[in-house]
Amino acid sequence: MPRPPEPTRERIVQAASALFYNEGIRRVSVDEVAAKAGLTKRTLYYHFKSKDDLVAAYLAARDQPNLALFRKWFAETDGGLPVKVEAIFKNLARSARHPKWKGCGFLRTSAELANMPGHPAIRIGAAHKKKFEDWLRATFAEQGIADPLKLARQILLLLDGSFAVVLLHRDASYMETAGEAARTLIETALGRLGRKRG
Amino acid sequence: MPRPPEPTRERIVQAASALFYNEGIRRVSVDEVAAKAGLTKRTLYYHFKSKDDLVAAYLAARDQPNLALFRKWFAETDGGLPVKVEAIFKNLARSARHPKWKGCGFLRTSAELANMPGHPAIRIGAAHKKKFEDWLRATFAEQGIADPLKLARQILLLLDGSFAVVLLHRDASYMETAGEAARTLIETALGRLGRKRG
DNA sequence: GTATGTATACTAACCAGTGAATATACACAA
DNA sequence: TTGTGTATATTCACTGGTTAGTATACATAC
Known part of the structure; x- marks a missing residue:
């Protein structure tokens, strides 16, 4: 063998x-x-080579599985775009209620290394978040949303905000609140709720 | 003297x-x-008494000035509620473009101490965020918004998300994107854009 | 016998917190 | 004015522990 x-x-x-x-x-x-x-x-x-090298390997190993989980939650939920995106937050809230949950490893590492802008760990974290944003943008673009990049960024902001807030408050319900906000933003962008802003 | x-x-x-x-x-x-x-x-x-004690004093000293700044930005902006809240994000974006900007001290500290749930520094950070949330909630309640707490939490999520994302990406424009999302959510809650969800 | 991989034992630096002594300020008595 | 006690404030020098990284030697495989 x-x-x-x-x-x-x-x-x-x-x-x-x-x-x-x-x-x-x-x-x-x-x-x-x-x-x-x-x-x-x-x-x-x-x-x-060094501890930094090991940190980089730790983050690199989280990249693919994390994104795959989000895609899975999105794919296995029945419903329209707002519901599917909201499901990501709902599933994340379930994870966050586990006692061992400690937030997003990428964000925590970048916070720990905030004074080292060129550090490889921060580049890996930024690339990870960008992959998520890209995937959302492509998904929104397929659905004919007018400004898919802006909407993808807004969802990313809600996602990372919920990581930060839940870590601080130890209250996973914020993640569901973020999911509702995401749904509202997507519904608005789809034009279900109103008119275009001028 | x-x-x-x-x-x-x-x-x-x-x-x-x-x-x-x-x-x-x-x-x-x-x-x-x-x-x-x-x-x-x-x-x-x-x-x-200890280094922890000093850390607590460092965060406690940030609490009041930080909140005062947000209130000032809100107060000195002419316009409706959505515009006034969006102004907070716009002003924050201006701060974040300074080279020495390193994100939110409360969030970074809590990320650094994520394995110590009862640490005084985390309690101070949580209290700080709660004060901001309370102020928003009261402001929204005065304006007759149906669920002022939920909306306040959503704005807080966008705020802390923009802290995290800008720290990671070194791109302050995300803060303006967060501001737009905040405005959209508030406009929706005010009923300007559509109907109530069912 | 050479490349790959593993272990023992070490260095040099860093760091939170402390023991013991000292300096300064001020109240009050002589 | 001068002396004396006491609380406040400050310093030097140290301990005990931790840690990233390394020099050197040993094993195993092919």
Whole structure:
């Protein structure tokens, strides 16, 4: 049976993900990550150039699964565009009610590293959010919405706002409030609720 | 000439504010704060019980001025409710374009301390956001909006979302996009754009 | 015998908080 | 005016612990 090419590296990233997400980047030492992965720090430094490198790998590993989850929630909901987008927020609210939920790893990392604009972790986080925005924009464009980019950005703002507010208030119902706002904005853009603004 | 009662404490808080806001809580040592304030660490520990205590003082000092600024922007703008609220976002966008802007200190601190739910700094941040929400809710209630709390929460979500997104993308125009969304939501709630949802 | 991977043991720096001593201000008595 | 006690405010020097990263040697595979 052929083993996967880099199981060790994978195991390190998984250990790092659990610790970095739950405790924060700066609170977790490289030694702790190595211990959780079942090897020594020196071995970890054989696979990763630096702690920053490991942080980048942690975020990169979250990128695809996170987006896939949003797409899944969108796809498996029956209804029109407003309802499907609102479903993303409703499902997120369910996740956020788990005790171990700690917000969005990308946003928390960027907040922790706000003084390092060129840091790779921030670029990865920004790229992640842009992928989500792009997907929404394309979806809205397909539905003939007049300014799909603006609407996609507004939904992104509500999404990230709910991450921040729920993290601060420990009240997941804000996520559903954000979902209602998203639905209202989309319905308005679809022209169901009114006229064009002048 | 009677000196102010506690100039030293004030000076320490100002030094801490500049450093904590620009560099982050965990990146700044107590020694650095003391040096910036022009005294030794031991003196700082005479005035503050611990670093956490200093962090709490830093956030408490931001609370009132921040809210006052929002109220000022709201008050000095001519127009209806949607325009006045949108003005907050427009003014915030102007602030966010300054190179030294690093987002919302309350949100960044809470992101940094996401694993410590009972931490005083998080309670202070939550109280700050609640004051803003309360002020909006009262303002909306005066205008006869049907569900003023929900609308206030939606505006708060847009505000904090724009803090997060602008910090990540370094693109202050998102703040104006958030302002447009806020205006749309308020106009909808005022019934200018359509009917009540069922 | 060479490339890949792992471990032990170390360095050098950083950092929150403290012990012990000292300086300053001011109230009050002589 | 001078002396004395006390609370306030400040400093130097230190401890104990943590941490990113490394020098060196050892193992295993092919």
